[in-house]
Amino acid sequence: DPEKVCMAYTIDTEWRNRTEFLHGREDVKEFLKRKWAKEHDYKLKKELWGFRENRMAVRFEYEWHDEAGQWYNSYGNEMWEFDENGYMQKRYASINDMPINESDRKFR
Numbered sequence: 176d177p178e179k180v181c182m183a184y185t186i187d188t189e190w191r192n193r194t195e196f197l198h199g200r201e202d203v204k205e206f207l208k209r210k211w212a213k214e215h216d217y218k219l220k221k222e223l224w225g226f227r228e229n230r231m232a233v234r235f236e237y238e239w240h241d242e243a244g245q246w247y248n249s250y251g252n253e254m255w256e257f258d259e260n261g262y263m264q265k266r267y268a269s270i271n272d273m274p275i276n277e278s279d280r281k282f283r
Contacts, residue, residue, distance in 0.1 A: 177204045177207035177208050181200045181201075181204040181207065184200055184263045185258055185262045186199065187200075188262075188265065188266070189264070189265050190206070191268065192266075192270065193269075193270050213241060213242075214240075214241070215239060215241070216238075216239060216240055218238050218283075219235065219236075219237040220235065221233050221234070221235040229257045230256050230257075232252065232253070232255075233252070233253050234250075235250065236248065236249070236281075238275075238281065246274070246279075247274055250270070251268060251269045251270035252268070252269050253267065253268045254267045
């Protein structure tokens with residue numbers, strides 16, 4: 176639920192997701208609505224790569240398919256920064272999408 180999920184971010188959160196730049200909780204909410212309407216049967220794996228003070232870095236990989244049934248493997252890195260109350264104030268994601276055959280899926 177984008178209404179609930181966006182509450183984990185500061186009101187003035189800053190995001191970069193692929194080529195999209197988001198500013199504020201409302202932008203995040205609209206972004207999540209679009210993302211979850213496009214990416215079906217989403218399966219995600221994340222690995223913590225490092226953290227210090229209020230910052231974390233993760234590597235991730237996920238699979239999903241679009242409405243036409245084309246499967247994708249999306250992979251990349253995220254850097255997160257949190258405020259003093261634990262809300263995410265910055266999220267920078269570099270993501271690549273690779274079309275795959277359904278038979279080549281790793282996550283089932």
